[in-house]
Amino acid sequence: MCCGVTIGDMATNRRPGSQGALRAANQARVVQALRAAPATQSEIAERTGLAHATVSNIVRDLRERGAVSTQPTVHQGRRASLVTLERAEGPTVVGIDFGRQHVRIAVAADDPVVLVEDEVVLPVGHRADDSLAIAAERLDELLEEAGLQRGSVAAICVGVPCPIDLRTGAILGHSILPEWDGVTQDRISEAFGMPVELANDSDLGAIAERAFGSYGEVDDLIFVKLGTGIGSGLVIGGRLHRGSFGIAGELGHVQVDPAGTLCVCGSRGCLETLASVRVMAQSLSAVFGRPISSADIVRQALAGDPATRRVVADAGAAIGRAIANAANLLAPAVVVVGGPLAELGDLLLEPVRDGFERFALHALTTSTRIVGTSLGSRAEVLGAVTLARQSAKAAAFI
Template sequence: MSVEPRPTTKTRRNPGSQSALRQLNQQRIVETLLGTGPLTQAEISRQTGLSTATVSNIVKIMSDDGLVSTTPTTSSGRRAVSVRLNSEGAVAVGIDVGRTHVRVIIASLDYRIIAERAVPLPLGHLAIEGVEAAARLLNELLEESGLQHSAVVGAGVGIPGPIDSRTGTVIQGAILPEWVGINILELLESALEVPVYIDNDANLGALAQVTWGPHSTISDLIFVKIGSGIGAGLILGGSPHYGHYGVTGEIGHATIFEQGMICRCGNRGCLETVASTAIMIELLSRGAPEPITTEDIVRLAFERDPATLRVIDDAGQAVGRAMANVANLLNPEVIVVGGPLAELGELLLDPIRRGLIRHAVPSVGESTQIVMSSLGNRAEALGGATLVFQQQGIHSAL
């Protein structure tokens, strides 16, 4: 059955390619300047091991892009060039598009929020309406902050659904059915007039945890967003994980009950059919005078309504069981739970933890921390800003 092993040509990462090399070298220079403050080109060369010619070329390109300023100076009596990062000369935009809102954040290179605003959108809005609202909001915020449009190096946009990176479209199974099949990237780039990077909202939530959140030292983190759908964003080995074509973290479709309810994905008994806010609302609205909302679930739980507590307990244990499979597979250090139920705190964490410990390999169940997200409803937009920095090679992976 075995064939003769053969040597591999290592073409995938193409480490010798000039553009990959330049990006890597630019990352080194940015990291060095972030760590130390302004340096001369000669000092950058010494601290990075790069040749002075390489440093000089890359500083020229970064200066043309507005990422750094250069000023003549002297060093040991010689003429030199001092290089400084432009913290507000170049800003990134993070945008979070939800079912009923859009949020825009403007962030500086050194991870400060310059401006932020959210506006409501009607349920079932068309993709173009969401995009136009985001563009209006961005222009308002730029004007109010006294920033030029040209200062925006790019926008990172979170979409609540799986995005097929081969086509740039939201694929079926998204929480926004009106957005499915539309080339959202083209739509956004023409409305925002900046380079746009799109990603799934849970991925951006994960990215925010390790850049803006309290988990900056964590290499392996799972961000679980429990909402109308359930999805996860993965930080693995220090970097976001996108897989073959970007459809990752679809834990909402883990089979929990082999013969359970039919799911919108076409399977049966998926986690979403037992633990999404949509099913919780459906279960708790039965017999109620009018349909309840997610906010009602939070309120009723704190009022210790028995049916609400039971529904949360069952949902939490099912999420915990799905998390056990994830933890057995990936051995994360931390699992962060986000979404509109994060306010429940221990009321939701406790059953998730029980489900995790019951179904995980003992050593993994005991050592995996589970916490609620502390970034609230701005996590996805903050992750969007980080995405811009990373995609442009301004910061290295993490």
């Protein structure tokens, strides 16, 4: 059975819509407390600072998954339960998510619970060879922390914020990671010393929402990744839809203003030119006379800054219009919005819904739900873990 959840510096998303991320972070603290030695629930509460009721709920959940076992004991003269972390069984798999300024790595066994996880900051404009070397080194460190060897890894999935040509296995990195343009799956495999599966990050977000989120029974779903660019992962009829050669879901290049700004793709008025985090940050940087980050946008909007809220609302309306265009063709049951601004909750989602209702077919406005991700910034790496696990299981039958 799997022996735990995440460790490391996992940020806790405090928005009400991010309870899944909060639960995951609390589970991580409990598992980390048990890695040194078994403990009673009272001792776990003391080590983690969590409430006794929270610890009790987490221990019950982990016991149901087989991640921990409990047995009667006596603690300070009272009957108690001793909680022991079980060793992982099954193949070890790795999910890796590269972004414009980060790489997140997660190691898991054959179970939905992640063993170890960490994020490393990368410089803007990072080159593939340098970043792959950093990721490979950090992976070795995480495996050592988990008491595992590189040879125990059965499968690795690497996600990137770029379209991927499935015919050649090459990254089409002309937009978010231009430095990675033309990098192939084989080249990435060489960096990790074993074959890897390469996937688009928005596709991985869609996979994660069904595997780790609340939508395992939803067969028609769109995951929208709002970041430096805007992409979407499409699940149609219960299967991930990548298109004829892998680039389906480029929502950021849906045209919303024919006379708009020239886009890097060569068209004009693409959604990314109006509503990406990069464009929002540029607009606000001009207003405030200083560089603005995605974290600044979240902080300022939550604090009630009118300029920031206006930028978010305008972007949300444009995103809603583009989602409506996609929904009119695909009729999804759920659209999940993720990315660094998901923490804004309804400040972002309400204008998205307004834009959607204006341009979607009436039947869709009453049947398609638009919600925020409960997985926070972990959605893409959890999708990579899921895809790696599927690859490991498929290989076992070959």
